[in-house]
Amino acid sequence: MALLLGSVIACAHLPPAPERAIPSMLAREGIGGAVLAIGPIGGPVRLVAWGEAAPGQPMRVGDRFRLASLAKPLTAATALALVRLGKLRLDRPLPETANGATLRQLLSHSGGWDRALTFDPIGDPVSAQRIGLADPDDCRVIANRMPANDFRPGERYAYSNIGYCRIGQAIERAARLDYAEAVARLILRPRRSGLAYLGLPSVTHPSRFSPNAWRALGPAGGWTGSALDYWRFAAGPVDPLVRFRPPFAVAGQSHYGLGWRIRPDGTLTHFGAIPGIFALVVRTPTHAAVLLTNGRPFDDEATSEALIRSLTRAMRRP
Template sequence: MELSRRNLGKFAVATGAAAAVGTGVGTTVLSRSADAAATWKTTGTAVTALAGFDSQMKTFMQARGITGGQLAVTYKGRLVLARGYSTSTSLDVQPTSLFRIASVSKSITAAAIMKLVQDGKLSLSTPVTKILTITPPTGQTRDARWSSVTIKRLLQHLGGWDRDLTGDPNFKDATISKALNVPMELKHADVIKYMAGQTINHAPGTKVVYSNFGYVLAGRVIEKVSGMSYAAYVQQKLLTPLKIKRMALGWSIAKHTGEMPYESQYTGRTVLDNTGATVASPYGTFSMRIQDANGGWIASAPDLVRWARMFDASSSVLNSTSLNAIWAKPETGISNGWYYGLGWQVRPTSGGTGRNTWHTGSLPGTYSLLVRTSSGMSWAAIFNRRDDASGKSYADIDAAMWTAANGVQTWPTHDYFSKYFS
């Protein structure tokens, strides 16, 4: 059972395939007005040997009118580049500024599940119905196939829900509010109750379809099994051991200290109440509260590459058994040499001696990319928008970063991790 064409397009950035040899993205300088060029600002330490990364970020952002971006790069476990970028005189983007990371959050939720498994508190083969109470609305019947939705299938997008057919419940706030006669802003329990009365689109385990809802359930499993809030468990068991202190769950409207403003060319109806008011797309057309376990975290790029280092063989948080489970092939859904593991997209390298792993994130006002490579490089790029009048693809940042990496003649020996983590 293969990925649908739509989901294949969402998943399959070029990481590890064409991008591994470079695509030429950014090799031609794109034109922009003198005024716009004059507003280009960078923060963090410039590294001459890695100037190609700065150049690619500048080209990418200026072509799309992105006002805020950030990049961190590691090599052999060392933080060799941490930069903030802006095309706005009013915006100060530091290497430690915070951005919504959207679906890169899924790697965090999957790791939290694996920590519970590692500690003997959970099994990946356990059906979610054995842990959570899944009760449909009065008068409706729960699909019998819920009993086949295991924790592992939630994390590998094999739960059976298909947003291409029936929509993504994480973005059906008004529909759910009306169906359950509950006010917006919705709670996780509202979304789960609504979905408990809906027919599962595919037999669980038979087709990979990207499911935010599956990760909503995974977040609630973490809470039920640990006896802690989702955020508290992640921070205590995963982030604190890595000395990551800035990451947090984001808010729908209010900003954390140091968090960047988000931009979009679109507006929409608010889902934070039942007024139907028109709001800027990043600020109320979706609920950050609902997104928590599938897309709710905020972080800096250095935080993300620090997080990515946890998945190296020398991890002090997850052991080799847990890491092998994260990278293991799913029961179905291998497509064009890559597949979705537990919270990561995975492409084994030729010869089977290594793997490139990655995840993208996208919400109104946010685009993010986190990459780990088989050759010891990793990078995180984050932006404060995902759409603009240019119509250019934001997924192109993947190939741009590979182009920069392949152009490095000699990798620096310094390590900036101690500068940003203590």
């Protein structure tokens, strides 16, 4: 099957590192199953499935997953496309925020909200009750209830779903389109990616989240799709602006650029983790890999780091 970004090969053989690492991780963490898409940019994509999509239902390479925070590189790519079109400005305060934060600051998680100091009800239904919302389904409603800021925008890094909700609003204003349609027109359709906003997964994600809570993730985490569809996005053109290094970044350590985490060697990564979900993308100059699962590990950061190392080694093999 010919594709814009190469052909697809469904197979059970991969370089040894991920072949061992991924099944081992699933067993250790009690996760039902996973699908991996991996391959050179412009070359053949290899798809591998492990485990079960639901009890008694084998995982298929085309199964659709909730993507959690893998939505953020997608939202960022759309915002940066609008910057290139002259419809958004990186360093102009956005009217969608009440604290003078700019698009650059929101994209790099330095927009002024710190969930460690307050909390982040987007993606956390329990916290939403603390601001008087029983079961919200719109991140904008949540963001409007939160304090204007916890620190001065641009001062430091603090991961924030609220900031990405506001980016979604800015995209709608600048594109004069619904957020999902703007992403589809500017990013997904040119890459022949079938990712869906607020779509339903075909796998079972064990979680107590209500349907409204999933929708409330919005531009920060509300996308669904297959590993191949996300691979088609991740293996596409990457705007050089994503490699922005904020002044507070620590030399020799990974930092968050504009929509991606950037490792010291230049590799781009992102993971998403909420109850019942763990998703990971790794992009090198020559390859891309996407791993989607229907369970969450006990330690998101440690699991992500181990898998990034494994996948990066695999992608460097001849």
